[in-house]
Amino acid sequence: MNIARQFLRRLVPMIAIVVIATFLLSLLMRLLPGDPAAIMVPNSPQEVRDQIAHETGLDRGLLGYYWKWLSGVLTGHFGKYYLNGGSREISTVIKDTLPITLLLILYAQIVALVIAIPLGLVSAYKEGKRFDKIASAVLFTTVSFPGFALALIFSLIFAVKLGWVDPIGYVHPTENFGEHIKLMILPVMSLALGLASGYTRLLRTDVIATLKDDYVTMAASKGISNRRVLWRHVFRPSSTTLLTSAALNMGGLIGGTIVIETIFVIPGIGFEIFYSIGARQIVAMQTLIALIAIGYVFFNTMVDLLTQITDPRTRERRA
Amino acid sequence: MPENSTPVIETPAEEPQVKKKRKSIGFYLASVWIFFVLFLATFGPWLPGPAWDESFYDSLGVSPFHHSHILGTTMDGYDMWAGLQHGARISIFVSLIAVLIGGSIGSFVGITAAYFRGKYDLIVTMIFNIMLSIPNLVLSLALLSVLAYSDEAHPASLARRVVVLIISLIIVIIPILGRIARGSALQWGSREFVLASKSMGSKNFFIIRKHILPNVAPAILAIGFLAVGSVIIVEGSLALLGIGIPGGASWGSMLANGRGNIEFSPHEVYLPALFIAFTVIAFNWFGDYVRVQLDKRESKI
Numbered sequence: 052m053n054i055a056r057q058f059l060r061r062l063v064p065m066i067a068i069v070v071i072a073t074f075l076l077s078l079l080m081r082l083l084p085g086d087p088a089a090i091m092v093p094n095s096p097q098e099v100r101d102q103i104a105h106e107t108g109l110d111r112g113l114l115g116y117y118w119k120w121l122s123g124v125l126t127g128h129f130g131k132y133y134l135n136g137g138s139r140e141i142s143t144v145i146k147d148t149l150p151i152t153l154l155l156i157l158y159a160q161i162v163a164l165v166i167a168i169p170l171g172l173v174s175a176y177k178e179g180k181r182f183d184k185i186a187s188a189v190l191f192t193t194v195s196f197p198g199f200a201l202a203l204i205f206s207l208i209f210a211v212k213l214g215w216v217d218p219i220g221y222v223h224p225t226e227n228f229g230e231h232i233k234l235m236i237l238p239v240m241s242l243a244l245g246l247a248s249g250y251t252r253l254l255r256t257d258v259i260a261t262l263k264d265d266y267v268t269m270a271a272s273k274g275i276s277n278r279r280v281l282w283r284h285v286f287r288p289s290s291t292t293l294l295t296s297a298a299l300n301m302g303g304l305i306g307g308t309i310v311i312e313t314i315f316v317i318p319g320i321g322f323e324i325f326y327s328i329g330a331r332q333i334v335a336m337q338t339l340i341a342l343i344a345i346g347y348v349f350f351n352t353m354v355d356l357l358t359q360i361t362d363p364r365t366r367e368r369r370a
Numbered sequence: 371m372p373e374n375s376t377p378v379i380e381t382p383a384e385e386p387q388v389k390k391k392r393k394s395i396g397f398y399l400a401s402v403w404i405f406f407v408l409f410l411a412t413f414g415p416w417l418p419g420p421a422w423d424e425s426f427y428d429s430l431g432v433s434p435f436h437h438s439h440i441l442g443t444t445m446d447g448y449d450m451w452a453g454l455q456h457g458a459r460i461s462i463f464v465s466l467i468a469v470l471i472g473g474s475i476g477s478f479v480g481i482t483a484a485y486f487r488g489k490y491d492l493i494v495t496m497i498f499n500i501m502l503s504i505p506n507l508v509l510s511l512a513l514l515s516v517l518a519y520s521d522e523a524h525p526a527s528l529a530r531r532v533v534v535l536i537i538s539l540i541i542v543i544i545p546i547l548g549r550i551a552r553g554s555a556l557q558w559g560s561r562e563f564v565l566a567s568k569s570m571g572s573k574n575f576f577i578i579r580k581h582i583l584p585n586v587a588p589a590i591l592a593i594g595f596l597a598v599g600s601v602i603i604v605e606g607s608l609a610l611l612g613i614g615i616p617g618g619a620s621w622g623s624m625l626a627n628g629r630g631n632i633e634f635s636p637h638e639v640y641l642p643a644l645f646i647a648f649t650v651i652a653f654n655w656f657g658d659y660v661r662v663q664l665d666k667r668e669s670k671i
Binding site: 064067068069071072075076079080082083188191192194195196197198199200201203204206207211212218303305306307309310313314324325328329336340343344347348 | 396500504505506507511513515599603606607611612625629633636640643650651654655658
């Protein structure tokens with residue numbers, strides 16, 4: 052009951068934000084100078100343009116266009132790419148590209164957490180010692196190292212100079228899993244290193260605070276081994292912030308993958324946005340950007356809600 | 371941060387040591403790099419050396435430490451050092467101007483929203499949330515691809531693209547700094563001295579200027595430095611995607627041009643990449659230093 056009410060209280064502003072944001076995107080697309088249909092398919096006869104304008108609602112006013120787009124998206128008709136030779140459904144493009152991007156993000160998150168959790172725990176445990184100092188300095192540098200600079204330097208070193216992996220390309224995991232992993236290493240590492248640095252710093256701060264709690268001293272004084280105390284008594288309560296931040300990063304990561312996917316030529320949704328901008332596919336651009344925004348808002352709201360359900364402390368504090 | 375009270379009590383014993391260390395290494399390195407880059411950006415055109423947009427056909431793609439091209443040339447014969455100098459001008463100034471203007475607008479709106487509350491605050495928060503609901507790279511991508519639209523017959527000029535890029539980045543920056551300013555101003559707006567000033571009959575904008583702004587400014591400044599870093603990243607990303615500044619005029623643009631030649635002249639890639647990375651890292655160090663100073667000041671109160 053309480054959870055349902057909490058959910059409803061967040062649902063209304065969430066929907067409002069999504070509606071206004073997508074409406075503004077429509078407005079933005081209509082600001083383009085000239086005939087939008089002619090922008091999408093430059094060298095086409097007038098009849099084709101008229102038909103496209105009718106199909107997309109571009110022949111109507113702004114509100115009519117937005118309504119046509121919105122009702123289309125709500126009923127699963129995402130619109131089309133209009134190419135000179137014909138058209139391509141955006142929904143099939145999304146079906147093909149979204150899983151690849153999600154996979155990339157998933158790998159990056161896993162790698163980042165695998166690096167961050169032991170590193171964060173150990174540097175918190177050795178707070179102020181040499182290990183912690185070196186780790187902190189290195190992490191502060193890597194956390195702000197731009198992903199695309201990392202991607203280019205990685206592909207320069209590991210693909211061009213050492214020749215360990217191919218600099219670009221993508222293979223489906225079902226086709227050839229080994230090759231798939233091999234090609235994903237560089238893009239995943241470029242995304243994961245910055246994430247891992249952020250996570251480590253977050254976890255370190257939290258663990259240092261938890262280590263000072265009385266029950267940790269109690270557990271240690273009972274003679275429980277350090278490793279066990281660290282994992283069971285310290286890591287568990289400290290991991291909430293880390294996991295929340297990891298979940299909140301999902302939305303932002305979709306933005307970050309655009310450049311990484313373009314550099315490594317991975318056919319994900321980011322690459323698709325890049326392509327649709329280059330090909331001036333107004334409808335596709337609008338739909339893809341709107342989907343990212345919707346996913347981002349939805350995800351953030353869900354995470355916010357979930358943390359309130361799972362962690363009673365945040366619930367009490369807000370009330 | 372579940373239990374706030376414990377770390378606050380424990381900190382004084384160890385904080386000074388951490389701060390001292392930060393200032394000695396990271397802070398000085400960051401300051402030196404920022405000074406160096408700002409120097410290049412400001413005095414670049416008056417420094418001796420080849421022009422950035424002149425191609426040297428007798429020396430295409432030479433490696434760094436060449437006798438007449440200290441950092442080498444691109445495959446098209448453009449001098450790398452001159453390019454980086456000119457790139458500093460565009461990359462740094464675009465970011466600084468965007469953050470300065472966007473930050474000022476955002477802070478003004480954020481602070482006034484926190485001060486006056488009510489419907490105005492509600493609308494402002496809503497607008498910020500809408501703008502923040504689209505990841506900043508995606509937002510600037512959408513804005514730029516529409517605002518800098520040009521067909522092949524009439525390509526947009528460099529100046530127009532720079533202006534449009536700055537406007538897009540300003541729009542991206544406004545809600546980021548605006549939200550920080552609003553959050554910080556909310557805390558200070560309910561302090562006793564603001565209430566006292568109000569009861570003495572001070573005008574609203576006098577209170578904002580005299581009592582709230584000086585207290586909110588450090589927080590905005592700290593985030594502002596971080597924002598400069600992220601704007602440089604966005605600029606580079608946009609250039610890499612081919613819709614930023616074209617023709618090797620900025621660091622990101624140099625990267626975009628050099629990417630195809632990565633096998634033959636790797637310095638075309640790693641030099642601008644490192645310049646971008648160092649600058650972003652330096653601004654972040656600087657921002658962090660400002661933030662730590664701010665914490666110190668606040669804990670004294």
